Amino acid sequence: MSQAALDTLISQEYKYGFVTDIEADTLPCGLNEDVIRLISAKKNEPEFMLNWRLQAFRHWLTMKEPHWSSTHYSPIDYQAISYYSAPKLKNRPKSLAEVDPKLLQTYEKLGIPLHEREILAGVAVDAVFDSVSVATSFKGKLAELGIIFCSFSEAVKEHPELIEKYLGTVVPHTDNFFASLNSAVFTDGSFVYIPKGVRCPMELSTYFRINAANTGQFERTLIIADEGSYVSYLEGCTAPMRDENQLHAAVVELIALDNAEIKYSTVQNWYPGDEEGRGGIFNFVTKRGLCRGIKSKISWTQVETGSAITWKYPSVILEGDYSVGEFYSVALTNHRQQADTGTKMVHIGKNTRSTIISKGIAAGHGQNAYRGLVKILKNATNARNYTQCDSLLMGEHCGAHTFPYIEVKNKTAQVEHEASTSKISADQLFYCQQRGISTEDAVSMIVNGFCKAVFRELPMEFAVEAQKLLGVSLEGSIG
Amino acid sequence: MLEIKNLHASIDGKEILRGINLTVKPGEIHAIMGPNGSGKSTLASVLTGREGYEITQGSISFENHNLLELAPAERAQAGIFLAFQYPVEIPGVSNIYLLKAALNAVRKAHGLTELDAMDFLSLVKEKLNLVEMDQDFLYRAVNEGFSGGEKKRNEILQMAILEPKLAILDETDSGLDIDALKIVSHGVNALRSPDRSMIVITHYQRLLDYIIPDYVHVLSQGRIIKSGGRELAKELEAQGYGWITEKNTDTENKTQ
Ligand SMILES: Nc1ncnc2c1ncn2[C@@H]1O[C@H](COP(=O)(O)OP(=O)(O)OP(=O)(O)O)[C@@H](O)[C@H]1O
Ligand SMILES: [Mg+2]
Numbered sequence: 001m002s003q004a005a006l007d008t009l010i011s012q013e014y015k016y017g018f019v020t021d022i023e024a025d026t027l028p029c030g031l032n033e034d035v036i037r038l039i040s041a042k043k044n045e046p047e048f049m050l051n052w053r054l055q056a057f058r059h060w061l062t063m064k065e066p067h068w069s070s071t072h073y074s075p076i077d078y079q080a081i082s083y084y085s086a087p088k089l090k091n092r093p094k095s096l097a098e099v100d101p102k103l104l105q106t107y108e109k110l111g112i113p114l115h116e117r118e119i120l121a122g123v124a125v126d127a128v129f130d131s132v133s134v135a136t137s138f139k140g141k142l143a144e145l146g147i148i149f150c151s152f153s154e155a156v157k158e159h160p161e162l163i164e165k166y167l168g169t170v171v172p173h174t175d176n177f178f179a180s181l182n183s184a185v186f187t188d189g190s191f192v193y194i195p196k197g198v199r200c201p202m203e204l205s206t207y208f209r210i211n212a213a214n215t216g217q218f219e220r221t222l223i224i225a226d227e228g229s230y231v232s233y234l235e236g237c238t239a240p241m242r243d244e245n246q247l248h249a250a251v252v253e254l255i256a257l258d259n260a261e262i263k264y265s266t267v268q269n270w271y272p273g274d275e276e277g278r279g280g281i282f283n284f285v286t287k288r289g290l291c292r293g294i295k296s297k298i299s300w301t302q303v304e305t306g307s308a309i310t311w312k313y314p315s316v317i318l319e320g321d322y323s324v325g326e327f328y329s330v331a332l333t334n335h336r337q338q339a340d341t342g343t344k345m346v347h348i349g350k351n352t353r354s355t356i357i358s359k360g361i362a363a364g365h366g367q368n369a370y371r372g373l374v375k376i377l378k379n380a381t382n383a384r385n386y387t388q389c390d391s392l393l394m395g396e397h398c399g400a401h402t403f404p405y406i407e408v409k410n411k412t413a414q415v416e417h418e419a420s421t422s423k424i425s426a427d428q429l430f431y432c433q434q435r436g437i438s439t440e441d442a443v444s445m446i447v448n449g450f451c452k453a454v455f456r457e458l459p460m461e462f463a464v465e466a467q468k469l470l471g472v473s474l475e476g477s478i479g
Numbered sequence: 480m481l482e483i484k485n486l487h488a489s490i491d492g493k494e495i496l497r498g499i500n501l502t503v504k505p506g507e508i509h510a511i512m513g514p515n516g517s518g519k520s521t522l523a524s525v526l527t528g529r530e531g532y533e534i535t536q537g538s539i540s541f542e543n544h545n546l547l548e549l550a551p552a553e554r555a556q557a558g559i560f561l562a563f564q565y566p567v568e569i570p571g572v573s574n575i576y577l578l579k580a581a582l583n584a585v586r587k588a589h590g591l592t593e594l595d596a597m598d599f600l601s602l603v604k605e606k607l608n609l610v611e612m613d614q615d616f617l618y619r620a621v622n623e624g625f626s627g628g629e630k631k632r633n634e635i636l637q638m639a640i641l642e643p644k645l646a647i648l649d650e651t652d653s654g655l656d657i658d659a660l661k662i663v664s665h666g667v668n669a670l671r672s673p674d675r676s677m678i679v680i681t682h683y684q685r686l687l688d689y690i691i692p693d694y695v696h697v698l699s700q701g702r703i704i705k706s707g708g709r710e711l712a713k714e715l716e717a718q719g720y721g722w723i724t725e726k727n728t729d730t731e732n733k734t735q
Contacts, residue, residue: 426530427567431621434527434563435581435637436555436588445580449571449620 027084033057036184039084043153043187046160056173056183063177072338073282073309076247083185083218142200148193149204152220155191162193166224170253170290170317178249178311179286182218186251189220194229194260203459205234219250225260227293234462236267246281248307258293258320263301265458267466270306280308280337287314291323291352299326300343301457303466308337313371315344318352318380325354328454332470333366333398342371342403347383347413356387359451361470362398369401376413383413391421392450394443444470480505480676481526481645486537488525494535495521497701503645506673510687510712511680513698514720519680520564522698523647527561528554541645555581556588558644562634562651564680569621574633577621578603578640585641606639610666627654635666646670647678652686664689684716699724 027035036057040050065076142149148159156163173183194200225231235252248270254262270281283306289298300314316325327343345354360368374385391400402419424446432442448455448467455463481503488496495518503509511519525532526539528551539546546554569577583593594602607614610632622630631651638646648667652660667677667690679690687695687709695711696703697720705711705723 425567428569430529430551431563431567431569432577432581433551434555434561435577435641436552436584437577437580438552438584439550441580441584445572445577446569449569452571 027082029082030079031057031081031083031185035083039185039187042084043156045153045156048160048164049156052168052173053184056180057185059174060177060180060184063180065177076282078181081247084187141202145198145201146195147198147200148191150191152186152189152191152222155222159191159193162224163191163222166222166253166255168253170255170288171251171286176286178284179251182220182249182251182286186218186220189222189250191221192223192231192233194225194231196226197228198226199229200231203232203234203462205236217246217248217250219248219252221250221252222255223253223262223264224255225257225262225296227258227260229257230261230263232263232265232459234265234267234459236269236462236465247284248281249284250286252285252287252314254287254289254298256289256291256293256296256298256323259295260293261297261299262289263299263459264289264314265462266300266302266304267462268302268304268306268310281306283307283310283312285310285312287312289314289316289325291316291318291320291325291349293323294320294349295322295324296320297324297326299328299457301326301328301454302330302341303451303454303458303470304329304331304339304341305470307339310337310339310341312339312341313343315346316354317346317348318354318383319348320352321349322351323349324352326457327354327356327358328457329357330359330361330451330454330466330470331368331370332361332363333368334363336365338367340369340371342369342373344373344375345385347374347376347380347385350379350381350383352380352383354383354385356385356389357453358387358389359454360389360391360400361394361447361450362391362400363394364398366398367401368399369403371403371405373405373407374415375406376408376410376415378409380410381412383410385413385415387415387417388453389417389419390450391419392447393421393423480542482538482540483526484538486522486525486539487535488521488532489535490521490532495532495701496525498537499698499701499703501696501703503676503678505644505676506671507694508671508677508679508690508692510692510695510709511678511698512682512695512712512715514724517698518701519698520649521701523561523564523649523678523680526554526647527551527559552584553588555641555643556585560638560641560643560646562631562638562646562648564649564653566622566625566630566634568623568625570623572621573618574621575603575617578617578637581637582640603640606636609639609669610636611662612636628656628659631655632659632663632666635663639666639670642670642675644674645676645678647680649680650682651679652681652683660686661689684712687712697723 027038033054036053037050040053148155150158168183171179173180192204223231223233254264256262270283287300289300291298298316302314304310310331314327318325325345329341331339331341333339342358343356345356347354354374356372358370360370362368368391370389372387374387376383387404389402389404391402393400400421404417406415408415424443428446429439429442432445433439437445447470451470455466458466483499483501486496486499487494499522513519525534528549534547541557541559549557579599582599586593603617612632616633622633625633631654634651651663655663664686679686679692681687692709695707695709697705697715699720
């Protein structure tokens with residue numbers, strides 16, 4: 001296949017570009033202690049929350065924006081961002097009938113019919129729309145099991161003791177520039193608590209969507225799996241088209257106690273910018289899990305197709321003996337997108353194991369970097385890691401880069417690393433076409449095949465969506 | 480069914496096919512032989528619409544349609560199948576997935592509904608038996624780690640499932656052991672029918688003992704320089720290509 005043909009094939013417009021017009025309750029741009037006090041007051045937060053935010057803010061002021069990743073972008077003016085925006089809703093809706101029809105329409109356009117989804121997939125949805133949760137379902141069923149699944153703001157009000165105990169224990173407010181900023185100004189997010197011995201009977205799912213123009217988005221998610229419990233959590237999002245670059249700096253903290261397991265899956269499809277890279281979302285996320293208990297397990301599975309810039313390293317700290325950390329990732333960059341993503345596996349406990357499978361796909365002028373750290377500390381006897389990083393290049397102008405860092409302080413450790421870079425071949429495409437399969441379907445088939453080891457880890461429903469999303473992200477207009 | 484007239488094709492400005500004429504009627508089997516590099520695979524590529532070839536002169540009509548106007552997938556949907564000389568590996572895509580996508584794409588193009596999972600599976604099993612392949616192959620990635628012979632058999636499996644009108648077999652016999660050669664030939668013969676034509680590209684007369692052709696053509700330097708019945712293949716086996724290629728250049732020289 002010629003370069004020109006490949007170029008047209010992979011250049012396609014963002015399908016979900018539209019803005020829902022919901023009157024937003026938005027703060028003017030700028031950041032200072034008063035803004036933080038206002039956010040806290042708007043949310044009726046207890047004293048400890050405000051103090052925590054202020055501490056984070058004061059620390060943030062002493063920090064510098066990091067520039068060690070291989071991404072390039074023009075400077076972000078933090079004073080030009082509005083730090084709070086909420087759809088106007090007097091009372092929280094108790095059912096879909098009470099939800100703003102425009103919002104429901106948005107979900108329709110995204111192909112996320114909430115009602116169907118609830119019934120068909122048995123998924124409880126906590127939809128975050130412009131920083132405030134507006135639709136929640138299956139609460140009752142979960143409550144019977146003692147599972148808490150609610151917006152972060154609600155958890156601050158209803159379960160302050162859990163928030164106070166766990167917030168910032170995995171990602172402290174001093175952790176990094178973007179995490180500190182998030183700690184100071186986060187507006188909402190999700191909270192999950194699974195009690196001892198409970199296996200959450202359904203996938204918990206949140207759809208994020210950034211909406212009001214020029215608004216920073218600072219989500220905060222905290223998931224706690226108590227001893228012997230299990231939960232699978234899905235995060236997915238798309239965003240409407242806009243002009244300004246949008247900063248997104250989320251923090252996700254996961255805590256698994258003895259024998260608990262958390263499976264966290266993400267499909268990320270934020271607006272990547274136009275073909276020249278204008279207007280896309282800057283996604284600077286801190287995601288970290290702590291395997292605190294013995295035999296605990298945390299898996300991150302992510303499919304990243306959106307954003308202009310992605311800077312994201314879902315990590316696991318393997319503190320408990322025999323704990324397990326996993327990272328499965330597909331990252332696709334097209335046009336001018338840049339992704340610098342990977343993971344950190346920090347082995348502290350004995351007999352800890354980690355697996356990293358990373359699949360990077362670069363098309364157009366996309367730049368895709370894998371950056372991973374495997375760290376085995378002194379006491380981590382018999383720790384094991386297996387890392388596999390594969391890159392697939394589509395066309396001549398894109399790039400894939402791999403930066404694996406390995407630090408081993410214990411001689412009994414076994415660390416394995418495999419890497420490969422390949423090109424989608426004209427031979428493979430022609431083979432499929434010769435069997436009657438259209439070019440678009442063929443590309444999608446080959447790319448999905450490349451990602452199979454990761455898709456296998458996604459919950460069924462999500463895997464189907466992820467495959468479609470990859471197809472959509474690569475589909476286009478081949479002549 | 481297929482009519483190739485004065486076909487000239489080049490790659491990167493280099494002319495490879497230099498005036499091919501060939502007519503294939505329904506039900507006929509044409510064998511194409513010829514030295515390495517003479518343009519046999521190029522002809523197969525041009526017939527199936529592979530990119531990178533420039534058709535500088537001539538025409539190809541398939542069932543009275545201008546084949547050159549169709550995209551590769553459309554040609555496949557119209558019933559042209561190529562068993563590749565070098566089948567490619569597609570990691571992570573299972574053989575059965577590709578088969579199903581291919582069959583459904585072809586069915587869809589003909590306004591048929593997709594086969595349901597049960598019907599598809601029983602069809603595939605029947606065809607697996609035809610080429611004596613194990614079911615395990617269905618769930619392995621397309622051609623990945625297949626031996627040379629297994630890849631060739633897999634091509635015939637696909638052909639049996641897609642039931643093309645015109646099958647082009649590009650050196651399907653090379654790399655096959657004697658038993659596999661018999662199995663593959665048996666599979667191909669089972670697909671012979673009065674309305675299915677085949678173009679069989681081979682270097683060895685041996686294959687033509689099993690798949691008996693109606694015509695044998697010799698391709699040399701981008702032209703068919705001799706055509707005949709199956710006995711031509713035997714002569715070639717005994718004497719090589721020298722005697723015809725020389726004769727051909729002689730006549731060329733004389734005419735100049
Ligand atoms: N992409 C290409 N660029 C330049 N030359 C090419 C290209 N592809 C094929 N050729 C040339 O075209 C000629 C015909 O090749 P082709 O593969 O059709 O031969 P063949 O008859 O199938 O040979 P074999 O019996 O070895 O399979 C050869 O000289 C080959 O080098
Ligand atoms: Mg050849």
